[in-house]
Amino acid sequence: MYDPKLHFQFRQLLSEKENVKARQEYEAFSQRAFANLSRIKNLFTRLYGNQKNWETQYWLLMEDLIQTFIDRPVELRRQDMNREADRDWYLNEKLVGMMLYVDRFAGKLDDFESKVSYIKELGVNWIHLMPLLKSPEGSNDGGYAVSDYRAVDPKFGSMEELRRIADKLRGEDMLLTLDMVMNHTADEHEWAQKARSGDPYYQDFYYFFDNRSMPDWYEEGMPEVFPQSAPGNFTHIPELNKWVMTVFHNYQWDLNYRNPIVFREMMKILLFLANVGVDIIRLDAVAFTWKIPGSTSQNTEEAHVILQLMKACAEVVAPGFAFIAEAIVAPHEVIRYFGEGESYGHECEIAYNATFMALLWDAVASEDTTMLRKGAQAIPAKPDGTTWINYLRCHDDIGLGFDENILHELGKSPYHHKKYLVDYYSGNFKGSMALGAPFAFNPKTGDARISGSLAALAGLERAIKDNNSELIDLAIQKILMLHGIILSYGGLPMIYYGDEIGMGNDHSYLDDPDKSYDNRWMHRPIMDWNKADKRVDPASPEGRIYKGLQKLILLRKSSPEFADQNSLSIEDSGNPFVFSFLRWNYEGAKTLVLSNFTSSTHFVRTEHLSKLGFIPYDMRDKLSGSAPKFYHDLIEIPPYGQYWLTDKTTFDAFQAAEEMEALQSQFKWGV
Ligand code: GLC
Numbered sequence: 145m146y147d148p149k150l151h152f153q154f155r156q157l158l159s160e161k162e163n164v165k166a167r168q169e170y171e172a173f174s175q176r177a178f179a180n181l182s183r184i185k186n187l188f189t190r191l192y193g194n195q196k197n198w199e200t201q202y203w204l205l206m207e208d209l210i211q212t213f214i215d216r217p218v219e220l221r222r223q224d225m226n227r228e229a230d231r232d233w234y235l236n237e238k239l240v241g242m243m244l245y246v247d248r249f250a251g252k253l254d255d256f257e258s259k260v261s262y263i264k265e266l267g268v269n270w271i272h273l274m275p276l277l278k279s280p281e282g283s284n285d286g287g288y289a290v291s292d293y294r295a296v297d298p299k300f301g302s303m304e305e306l307r308r309i310a311d312k313l314r315g316e317d318m319l320l321t322l323d324m325v326m327n328h329t330a331d332e333h334e335w336a337q338k339a340r341s342g343d344p345y346y347q348d349f350y351y352f353f354d355n356r357s358m359p360d361w362y363e364e365g366m367p368e369v370f371p372q373s374a375p376g377n378f379t380h381i382p383e384l385n386k387w388v389m390t391v392f393h394n395y396q397w398d399l400n401y402r403n404p405i406v407f408r409e410m411m412k413i414l415l416f417l418a419n420v421g422v423d424i425i426r427l428d429a430v431a432f433t434w435k436i437p438g439s440t441s442q443n444t445e446e447a448h449v450i451l452q453l454m455k456a457c458a459e460v461v462a463p464g465f466a467f468i469a470e471a472i473v474a475p476h477e478v479i480r481y482f483g484e485g486e487s488y489g490h491e492c493e494i495a496y497n498a499t500f501m502a503l504l505w506d507a508v509a510s511e512d513t514t515m516l517r518k519g520a521q522a523i524p525a526k527p528d529g530t531t532w533i534n535y536l537r538c539h540d541d542i543g544l545g546f547d548e549n550i551l552h553e554l555g556k557s558p559y560h561h562k563k564y565l566v567d568y569y570s571g572n573f574k575g576s577m578a579l580g581a582p583f584a585f586n587p588k589t590g591d592a593r594i595s596g597s598l599a600a601l602a603g604l605e606r607a608i609k610d611n612n613s614e615l616i617d618l619a620i621q622k623i624l625m626l627h628g629i630i631l632s633y634g635g636l637p638m639i640y641y642g643d644e645i646g647m648g649n650d651h652s653y654l655d656d657p658d659k660s661y662d663n664r665w666m667h668r669p670i671m672d673w674n675k676a677d678k679r680v681d682p683a684s685p686e687g688r689i690y691k692g693l694q695k696l697i698l699l700r701k702s703s704p705e706f707a708d709q710n711s712l713s714i715e716d717s718g719n720p721f722v723f724s725f726l727r728w729n730y731e732g733a734k735t736l737v738l739s740n741f742t743s744s745t746h747f748v749r750t751e752h753l754s755k756l757g758f759i760p761y762d763m764r765d766k767l768s769g770s771a772p773k774f775y776h777d778l779i780e781i782p783p784y785g786q787y788w789l790t791d792k793t794t795f796d797a798f799q800a801a802e803e804m805e806a807l808q809s810q811f812k813w814g815v
Pocket residue numbers: 285286288289325392428429470539540
């Protein structure tokens with residue numbers, strides 16, 4: 145709604161800062177502000193309207209937005225304008241991501257710069273650098289405890305170096321993601337230190353309580369995130385004889401977003417990171433930001449309003465800056481992070497598809513894709529312009545948050561099925577080749593999650609140890625088949641560093657007392673560059689995985705129907721061992737992906753293909769460049785095999801794609 149007074153005041157604020165009216169970007173900024181002001185005010189008052197200082201805080205927020213826009217480098221402002229005209233910039237099939245720890249992958253930021261070519265060689269053009277802002281020495285949850293959001297931790301380098309890397313990546317058409325740890329700060333953050341020294345202004349930045357009565361009320365509804373290493377959600381601060389809320393570890397203090405000053409401070413930090421040149425920010429632990437005593441204090445209405453308000457403010461200052469919601473919660477809850485109701489499609493553009501990831505691992509262990517099919521079909525539809533990150537592994541554990549109704553429908557007991565998965569991936573089940581471990585076992589609920597690298601969980605690490613070439617072959621096929629799914633399914637594929645060469649678990653964390661209590665470190669390896677060098681040897685496991693993945697990436701990039709905004713339908717292949725989904729776009733490109741989740745050959749009736757409008761014997765497989773294998777009226781899929789099947793028209797267009805030259809020259813394709 146147009147509010148002339150609001151607009152007048154905003155314009156006045158802007159002109160007080162700088163006489164900039166003539167400049168094109170400032171005009172665009174004002175236009176964006178005018179389009180969003182009423183919405184921002186409305187969201188702000190929903191959170192803070194009942195506080196007596198809300199209006200002052202609101203106008204201070206306006207000033208912050210103007211100031212951060214003034215600080216925004218010119219090239220980023222121009223990029224914003226281009227991106228506004230092309231929302232496709234974070235949705236298209238050309239994007240392929242990789243996440244990595246700078247220190248464990250390369251060393252310092254400087255060293256990382258020299259490794260960008262390795263990442264590019266694989267075909268990756270979007271990099272998520274795991275937390276690298278200043279954090280306490282010793283325990284810091286892999287950098288997810290930040291003590292200064294405006295400084296790079298000296299163990300990585302400096303802010304200048306980070307800016308230089310951001311510029312370099314932009315120059316090479318690559319995207320950069322960093323984390324914004326928004327739910328908590330480190331107990332060594334200046335605010336926390338001042339709070340600890342008794343300053344009530346800063347104590348109000350956190351959830352402080354004089355005795356156990358409120359904490360006990362909160363505890364009634366709050367689950368424990370790390371029940372083994374950090375039980376409970378509060379920590380006693382002896383020098384104050386007070387309790388502070390610490391949902392994660394005791395050194396991570398939860399910020400109190402009920403205080404509008406906290407919101408403003410965090411908003412300024414978010415825009416500061418945008419101005420460093422971050423393209424897509426990963427908002428950490430977004431489900432936890434607003435607590436309500438007696439409830440789980442996750443996914444609250446207000447936690448969503450915080451994100452909607454942050455998005456609306458970012459849209460004014462930096463519209464070419466996208467948000468990823470790190471909300472590892474049930475599918476019907478995750479979907480809300482894309483925005484709902486009046487904010488439909490206006491919260492986070494991107495969210496992790498943790499459900500799909502866990503379902504893939506379920507299918508691998510069960511050698512049955514029924515749960516995967518039903519679970520994936522049950523993931524609610526998301527708004528246009530939003531997308532998923534599809535991934536196999538990341539730095540965290542695998543949670544087993546399945547839709548229990550589906551398990552019941554399939555006649556499985558959720559308790560026993562989850563227990564089976566944990567046993568299977570820990571290698572405690574007969575026949576399992578996995579080498580993972582249970583994570584965060586909670587004796588009160590019996591729940592556990594799973595740690596372990598992709599190669600360890602997929603059985604490759606053990607097969608290599610056993611020197612069993614048949615099992616090595618199968619594990620490599622499995623690894624490529626799984627990557628083939630996340631590269632074709634839609635959304636944005638995110639590869640986890642080390643998986644491109646099949647790195648196994650790294651147990652060196654056990655020697656470090658600041659890490660040994662957290663077995664997620666087993667799958668955060670120190671990159672083995674000797675192993676990476678083997679990628680050029682086509683007979684080695686490293687070479688087979690790397691080359692296979694490189695080829696899949698090239699093929700994805702030549703397949704416009706794999707862009708997320710196109711259609712996806714998950715099909716019943718008629719064979720529970722074979723997962724089937726169809727991707728198509730409105731220009732007529734259409735591909736059917738069939739994946740065999742078992743170590744035996746399987747067959748799908750050609751009827752399945754004709755029902756989807758294909759002429760089976762005319763079909764071509766994009767992965768091999770030739771026709772699929774038929775056996776009478778059945779299509780034959782080898783162990784852990786995969787087809788990207790398409791009709792002749794799509795195939796011809798695909799052969800004309802610009803990546804095709806690289807494909808023909810680097811791979812044995814179409815012979
Ligand atoms: C997120 C991170 C995880 C961290 C937690 C607390 O879930 O992915 O690694 O422990 O937030 O910041």
